[in-house]
């Protein structure tokens with residue numbers, strides 16, 4: 001039978017491929033390429049660490065190249081003989097943030113460990129890393145030959161330092177979005193509480209649209225791994241702890257920015273379960289988190305702000321959403337190169353004033369750029385930033401911080417809701433750490449403030465699209 005959908009599938013440009021293509025080129029297992037990403041603002045280098053065999057490939061077998069266009073970098077697996085691209089994936093990285101910091105611009109060097117996972121090829125391939133160029137294309141950074149039959153592929157079993165368990169199963173990993181939660185800073189005695197935290201995190205995420213409407217498109221896994229001591233590293237509190245996942249506050253000297261710099265250890269733990277996206281949760285009540293596209297999102301599981309943290313940070317990690325806010329203190333300088341269009345689906349430089357990249361979602365009749373009372377908002381926002389600075393300097397408790405967040409919401413929430421173009425999609429100036437020259441889709445969004453209980457329509461659509469890609473749609 002020759003159905004219309006099949007005809008459409010055959011005509012779709014380079015996205016859907018027959019399963020036999022997968023079997024021709026890949027064994028069905030997962031290979032991991034571990035490498036060091038080293039450099040400063042003007043120079044970067046990639047060097048091989050190791051090649052590591054993991055378990056079964058958890059991704060799609062009929063969609064192997066990434067058509068999303070997301071991420072600051074792109075990883076590809078190229079057939080050595082034919083030079084055909086067999087697999088590709090866009091991603092962002094801690095390195096990509098590091099190179100925009102003042103320290104990197106000042107000439108400091110740093111090394112970050114990174115990994116790329118891909119289906120194990122049957123024949124020799126080349127592993128290619130590319131970086132986005134200002135015009136939106138990609139330039140090659142590194143090309144690494146790989147003979148999968150060589151003795152340089154580590155085929156040892158993954159150490160069972162943690163225990164993986166399924167929390168929600170809706171179907172085979174290849175057909176679903178597989179989320180994997182890893183807890184950090186929980187002692188063996190605290191693992192029961194960790195299980196409650198995992199449920200809290202997942203419930204928070206799936207209470208939010210579009211996740212709420214798409215629960216059955218996901219599987220959720222978790223790994224139990226005990227820390228010797230309770231809690232994760234908080235340098236500004238003088239608390240240091242060696243934990244299995246390596247979570248630490250104060251990344252890039254930003255007090256509330258929580259990342260793991262222990263990628264090598266983290267990936268070995270994660271390899272115990274199938275995953276498309278990693279959620280790292282800390283046994284901590286101190287407000288903090290982070291999210292990097294196609295790497296992981298992090299959140300303090302015991303913070304009163306957990307729902308906001310998990311939903312906001314997962315937006316970064318899952319759909320490459322950019323921060324829409326611009327008043328908070330961050331260490332990036334010119335995170336987006338002036339005069340270039342950002343790749344983040346919810347940030348635009350609006351280089352073509354009458355035309356916005358999310359035109360399909362724009363509300364009819366709303367002017368571009370869209371007027372809003374930015375001066376008034378900035379004045380209030382700046383005053384709050386000063387209060388926050390004082391609270392930080394005085395070492396205020398988390399309870400006091402939560403009060404502060406409530407005060408901000410009580411003031412700025414109604415202000416933004418009262419805007420003439422509230423609830424509409426246009427192009428509002430002020431986004432991605434810049435008050436001027438960058439625009440966001442809606443006056444408020446969970447990527448902009450802690451006020452709303454939703455993503456703006458453009459962010460929600462970007463998430464829906466990534467879920468669809470995982471589902472082969």
Ligand SMILES: [Zn+2]
Pocket residue numbers: 324346441442445446447448455456457458459
């Ligand atoms: Zn948004």
